[in-house]
Amino acid sequence: MQSSSIKDLNDLCGVDRLVHIFLDLISYNTQACNDSAMIPSSAGQLRLGAHILAMLQDLHLQATQTKEGVIICKVEASKGYENAKHLCLLAHLDTACDCSGENIKASLVKNYKGEGIKLANGLILDHSISFNLQKHVGDDIIVTDGSTLLGADDKAGISILLLLLENLVTSDIKHGPLTIVFSVDEEIGKSCNYIDVQALNCDFAVTIDGTALGELDIATFNAMSAKLKVKGKSIHTAVAYKKMINANDVLVEFLNNLPYDQRAQTTLGLEGFYHVVSMQSNMQEANAYILLRDFDKDKLIERQQFLEQLKTVFNSRYKDCIDITYTMQYENMAKVLQANPQIVDLCKKAYEQAKVEVIENYVRGGTDGSNLSNRGLPCPNIFTGALNCHGPYECLIVQAFHKAYDVVLNLVQNVAVTTKG
Template sequence: MQKGNTKDLDNLCGVDPLVKIFLDLISFDTKSDPESKQVPSTVGQLRFGAYLLSCINDLGYKAKQDGNGVITLKIEASKGCESAKSLCLLAHMDTAPDCSGANIRPRLVKNYQGNGIELDNGLVLNDDICKELRNFTGDDIIITDGNTLLGADDKAGISCILHLLHNLKINDSIKHGPLTVVFSVDEEIGLSTTHLDVKAIDCDYGVTVDGTALGELDVATFNAYGAIVNIKGLSVHTAVAYKTMKNAISIANEFMAMLPSYETPETTQGDEGFFHVHNIEGSSSMCKLKMIIRDFTHPGMEKRLQLLTRISELLNEKYGKGTVSVKTTFQYANMGDVLKEHKDFLNLLRKSYKDAKVSVIENKVRGGTDGSNLSNQGLPTPNIFTGALNCHGPYECLPVGAFNKSYEVLKHIVMNMAKKSNKKEK
């Protein structure tokens, strides 16, 4: 069992500029807040954005931060690459609300031996927690002290883009077409793309740098809906409840029991969709269920939504009209339906992975990315890996080699796009 330390991490910062950038960025607490009515949801994102704005402009660029905290930078093409297709690079500033992002104290495990890692507070990170960890024996790995998340989601993505911006200024051999950089807010609470304007971005393609394990290329996502189920009961004294009381909590349990028990997040994998009730609140007189519905296909999603309607109809027949009501809300659509129409771009990404000496693992995300909505709004946007593992909690870690490979892939995407003429694909 190994432990991390700060001395080795400090030494690494002296020779690895990408890691140095990352450590600077995670000193900012940018945890988003799903209960907030402000935009962005936390002031930490505004403060972080101001810092990023200063960093970018110090490099000689002219970035802007809008009223929502979103940072945008437009970069003209290299000489001779003006006719290349335009590319938008995106990453998000907020960290997940699942775990504290304040006072992050990173450590480095050098030359991981494969026998697990003990964090400062006694938690143990091993293959049982993260099966991918076994792939990084012999690598250096950045970890937490066990009390916070690490913030690699998505400050690792921002680090790669900042490092690229620096290198574009000092290395003329990195040719590029027209570029736009966007650092968004509140991605972790599903609001980031509501603050982005695809027309203003005005690019042919986009790439989010927000994936996880080494080699992943996210080319499809779920279709996603949310649902709120409201249940009206009839509360009377228990002494006279016989054949009179309608317990809303019991009816809620009945509703959940009518959902397929084998179609939940914990019982599905791969291409399988699910229903997930993630919150229940109320009393015997009034109860509310909050749930998400996921499916990779549009016909599959339609069947799931029809099932919710049918369940509510059956319960209303049993308990009376108006007892159960279901309101569904569209969240995002599968970006794969859009990306499959852009084979040339996907082939360019595959070539970029190969150029960076990374084996590509094309992935259907059992979730969503900013690319889900952006792609369906007219900006085809797949997602590339950062190398981070176990995001959103104290077991989050970042293998250094994979992190640097993310940068290399990003660099090659930009260079290969410079060769892609701005003509319509056949």
């Protein structure tokens, strides 16, 4: 069993600028909040945004924070590269709702030996959590203390973009026109509502929001959410016979009709699913929040139709007690990228130059690129080196993190050189 050290991380932080930036960013709690009426959904995102804005202004870059909290930074092209294609790079400020992002205590596993890693609170991170760990024997890994997530999703992406901007300002790296976007509320599927694709005026984009070394995300789920409400009929239990409609019972009965072999925990690869995220229920009223996911758009619609058929059955059984509202969250980016292959080809070349093997990946989730691609801005997703995101086992492979930086830097230069005309 291997353990981690805070001192080793502090030592690395002193000599590794990318890690230094990352540790600064994860000191801000930017957990998104599903039930918030605020935009963005948490104040921490605004605070981190303001901090980043100040960093960009220190670099004399032209950057603004929109009223929704999105940071947009415009970088003029190097001389002679003004006509190159306009690349947009994005990462998101928020962290997942599933796990606390407050008071993150990171530490470093130096020279990973391939055995289990004992986190400070006793949790064991090993290959049963992530088979990818085995590929990183000899690497250094930033881990949590087991009580929070790490925030590498997506502060690793933000760190890469901030270091890129620092290096563009202080060196003569050739680049075309660039727009860097730090989005908000990606984890609750709202980020693209606050991004005006037309106003960005870019030719293509890349999100730095992936996970394992080498992955290049070129397809995502189609995603819909369903809010299900059951109205009960409350009657004293003494005289409830054939009169009471117990909303608790109806909700449980309804959810039991979702096929168990089509849940997140029972599906893999290209299979879609139903996922019950939350329930609040009492006898009078019961609510459930359900995610519908499928790579095939027609199959996603079939999932919606299945819920509607169940609703019809239940409403005739229990006197119109069920109502469902649906929201389309994002669409698969694959078709858009197949029709606009240039940005994917430029990414692949950047991987090759960084000596990173390309692993084309179908994401069982979404990225900002899912929406952006379908709104006219083709946008694949690049790895960051983070693993096991959204929970206490989240970790960041330092060497992969640096490779991700190299890939992004190569990409920026490739776009400039290849498309300057």
